[in-house]
Amino acid sequence: MGESYASNYTGLTNYETVSIGEYTDLVVTEITDTKNDNERERQRFEESQLEYKTSSNGDKTELLDKSPTELYAMLFKFSLANNLAWQSLHNLIRLLSKLFRKPIMDEEEVAALEEPMLDNRDIEFHALCKFCQAHLGEYTEAVEQYKKCPRCHEAIAEDSNPSTDNMFILMDPTERIKQLLGAFAAHLDEVTREASENRFEDGQRDSVYDGSQYRWLRRVIRDPDYLTAVLHASETPLDRIGQSDVWPLYLALNELPSEEPSHRVLCCGLWISQKPVDLHLFLRKFLECVEHLSKTGLSVEIEGQRRCLRVHVVSCVVDSRTHTRLLDSADLSELPYFDVDKSFVPDALECISMVASQMFHTQMRLLEPAQVRYVNTKLRALLPPSQSLDWTPRFWENFVLYYSVPIFADLLDRPRLTHWMHFVSGVYLLLKDQTKLHELDRAETHLEQFVSQMRSMYGQRSIIGPQVDSLLQLAKVANRWGPLRLLSSWCFRPAKRATLEALRSARGHLPDFFDLAKMSCSSLGPEARARDLLAEPLRESSYSSSRTGALYFEAEAIKQPMTGLCLGRNLVAYRKMLKAGYRFEAVDESNFTSCLDKSYALLADNTCVRIHQFVVDLDNEAELVVCQRIELRNFSNDNPDVRIYLLDCDYPISYTVIYAEDLAIACDIVHDDNDMYLCPPPYAPYD
Structure with missing residues (x-):
């Protein structure tokens, strides 16, 4: 049976x-x-x-x-x-x-x-004299060798355990680089193949590979198995641990994907001291620590092939103050492919913010008290309350690109407004995602005219300092190394945030900091492993499109009837979409702060729309946008290099439905009395 x-x-x-x-x-x-x-x-x-x-x-x-x-x-x-x-x-x-x-x-x-995130063999603890900052060597050696400081003859504490009072730490990035190369092996293989076939664009600067200096490196470096790296150091401390300041040292790899800034940038050193950092000593010891990377290289398997890659430091991103200190650095000049004249990259974000800040205060002193109050009222309306008293360098950039032109148009006379527009036009062109060579030439012309007219218009008050010299170098730097947003402190900000969070989370406990720093700067860390787990269920809050690469999130009820469109029954609506580095948002009627309104967008044909909802047809995989078309008038006719439009609010508005792939750029909005200005950003801010 x-x-x-x-x-x-x-x-x-x-x-x-x-x-x-x-x-x-x-x-x-x-x-x-x-x-x-x-x-x-x-x-x-x-x-x-x-x-x-x-x-x-x-x-x-x-x-x-x-x-x-x-x-x-x-x-x-x-x-x-x-x-x-x-x-x-x-x-x-x-x-x-x-x-x-x-x-x-x-x-x-x-x-x-x-298991520890970083092997103890990858970390060096160096002792410093707390009185004169003399380098005493690694901790164990310093305690055994010195009873007194050889420079100031002060007694040295006989404690072999590292202290967070006066020291610096070096972290050998070799193993982390191997892990990153394994994670992004396909990208590295594609870059190597494009370089060997010389497939990079010659007439534009979309990436570091298009830069003239990178092309020169490909010709002079005979060995095809190499990586290029960028150093970033600054004399400005990042944070404090107890009574000591902290200065980090970062290394970024050019051959890793630029859209992964938190992965391609590695924290390789920390200077912790109550006195100012000695950058010459810090860099010299770090370059000695990683000397083997450029001489013997590192062995890694890429696409099934065992390769020995040498890592060469080819550029250094510094602010104007640090640049002056490092010009006579013998350690950097001895690097085989580091050109002192061409390899120092000025921090464009610092340069733009300092020049904009000085010019803004200079112009405010020329205005009447009533005009100053008018500007103050406008800026408070633009800024969230948390930022109204603390302008970060990033907001100075936004002020230059978006807010300054509509505000100054009614306040400055024609010559001063034209002078300011030279600065805005030059910065806008340099920060574009895809910059042509002729646009770099125009940007250089704009900035030269801005600087040359500064003294004649504002007198001795126009003397800003070394930032002016750096400003004139930005176009040349973009020609050599590619877009400024990939060179300057833009690409180091995620790593700085990760370092800051690790320092605060470790609460002075250095082993915890090393683990957290590795977790934040490596794609193989637990945070990255949990990235998919942290996402909420597909149907409830988010949808990832394999066809367009867009990510939809914040699901909500469908507002407009979707009849007559031959759609399926399985429809889901969302408020936000992340696509091609831009974050598009549906209109929020409860939000009256103009700087937070991200519902305006431009299509590929420069048509303006205001987004009301994203609708995804899960049956047919159709991605739609319910929106309103808005008429635009060019506000910057005299300055074709800057795209600022005036919205025609009297134009009759009706709802329409378009495909989500037609959305090109998410724009910022500036309110000025009864007028509204549309400001497309020059680059995708979420790359």
Whole structure:
């Protein structure tokens, strides 16, 4: 009886018969019949549930309706939101595992947590004299060798443990570079192939590979297996630990994807001291630490081939103050492919913000008190309350590109407004995503005219300092090394935020800082591993399009009827979309702050629309935008290099539906009395 019953279900496997009286039962241990999909899904869900103890002796157990993956993500969410140190997160996971009969993490993941993120052999602790900043060597050697400082003869504390008072730390990036190359092997292989075939554009500067200096490097470096790196150092401290200031040192790899700035930038050193940083000593010791990378290289497997890649430091991003200090640096000049005249890259963000700040205050002194109050009222309306008293360099950039022209148009006379527009036009052209060579020439002309007219118009008050010299060099730098947004402190900001968060989370405990710094700067860190886990369910809040590469999030109810469009029944509406580096948002009627209104966008044909909702047809994979078309008038006719438009609010508005792929640029809006100005950004701010 059991055999005939089982023969009717050929899809069942791994069964045995058990006879009980006149009955024979089938005990099925694996269900492979395609007809039992629902049963299999239910079985998988029950297996993923965890039993937790409800009494001290464990007599009673209940099921938790969360899978191990969800608990894993919840722990990371909690740790990231509260800036927990890495050891605290580790202890929290171990504690939670004790509450369940089954572990929430497998043995390999637990072992990975117990292993240090950075091998101790990759870290060097150097002692400094707290009185004269003399370098005493590595900590253990300094304690054994010196009882007194050889320079100032002050007594040295006999403590071999590193202190956060006066020291600097060097972190060898070799192993982290290997991990990053493994993660982005396909991109590196494509860059190498394009370089060998000389497929980079000659008439424009879209990336660092298009720059004249990078092309020169490809010709002079005979070995095809190489990487180029950018140093970033500054005399401005990043943060404080106790009574000491902290100066970081970063290394960025050019051959990694530019859209992954938090991965391609590595924190390689920290100077922690109560006195100013000695950049010459800091750089010299770091270059000695990584000297083997340029001489022997590192061995890594890329696309199935074992390659030995040499890493060459070819440029250094510095602010104007640091540039003056490092011009006579013998250590940088001895690097084989570092040209002192061409390899120093001025920090464009610092340069633009300093010039804009000085010119703004100079012009304000020339205005009447009533005009100053008018400007103050406008700026307070533009800025969120949290930023109204603290202008960051990034907001100075936004002020120059978007807000200054509509505000100054009614305040400055014609000559002064024309002079200011030279500065705005030059900056706008230099920050574009795709800059042609003739646009670089025009940008250089604009900035030269701006500087030459400055003294004649404003007298001695126009003397700004070294920032003017750096301003005149920006066009040449963009020609040599590509877009400024990929060179200057733009690309180092994510790494600086990660370092700052790691310092604050570690709370002075250096091993925790190393773990957190590695987690933040490496694509293989736990935060990146949890990135998919942190995302909320697909249908509930977000949708990722494999066809257009867009990401939709913040789901909501459909507002407008979608009849007559031949759409399916499975429609989901969203408020926001991230596409090609731009964040598009639907209009929020409750938001009256113009600087936060991101609902205006330009299409590829320069048509302006105001977005009301994104609608995705999950059945047909159609991505639609419910919007209103807006008429524009060119506000900057006299300055064709700057795109600023005046919105025609009297134009009759009706709703229309377009495809999401037609959206090209998300724009900023500036309100000025009864007028509204549309300001397209020169580059995608979310690359």
